[in-house]
Amino acid sequence: MSTGPNRILDEFAKLMTDAAGAxxxxRKExxxxxxxxxxxxxxSMEIVQREEFEAVREMALKARAENEKLVARVAELEAKLGGGASKAAEKPAAKPRTKKTS
Structure with missing residues (x-):
């Protein structure tokens, strides 16, 4: 058992340790x-969480990449067809002629 100034310092150190713990x-509470x-x-403000935002962003990036691939594939197929599909869409269909009977 310590006496004198050491005991006072020990008690003070114990008090400070307890106060720091409290x-x-x-702080955690x-x-x-x-x-x-x-x-x-x-x-209540209906703000999305970061994880949800990142998931939707990844889906949009994949969809955009797939869309670009499909556009390139359609252009390639149109080129193989000689551009027939795009030319047919540009020209209006010719009206059929009717025979006149005299």
Missing amino acids: AQGM VETAFRGQAERILN
């Missing part, structure tokens, strides 16, 4: 409450 526990409130506010 402060850290309080405040942080948890803040996160919960912030999450409620964001949910």
Whole structure:
């Protein structure tokens, strides 16, 4: 058992350790409450989460890449056909002639 100034310093160190532990526990409680409130506010504003945004973004990028491939394939097929499909779409269909009977 220590006596004198060492005992006072030991008690003071113990008090500071306990106070630091209590402060850290309080910090965790405040942080948890803040996160919960912030999450409620964001949910009420219908803001998407980052993970959802990234998933939709990836889907859009894949769709765009696939669309570009399909456009290139259609152009290639039109070139093989001699551009017939695009020319037929540009020219109006000729009207059939009717025979006149005299």
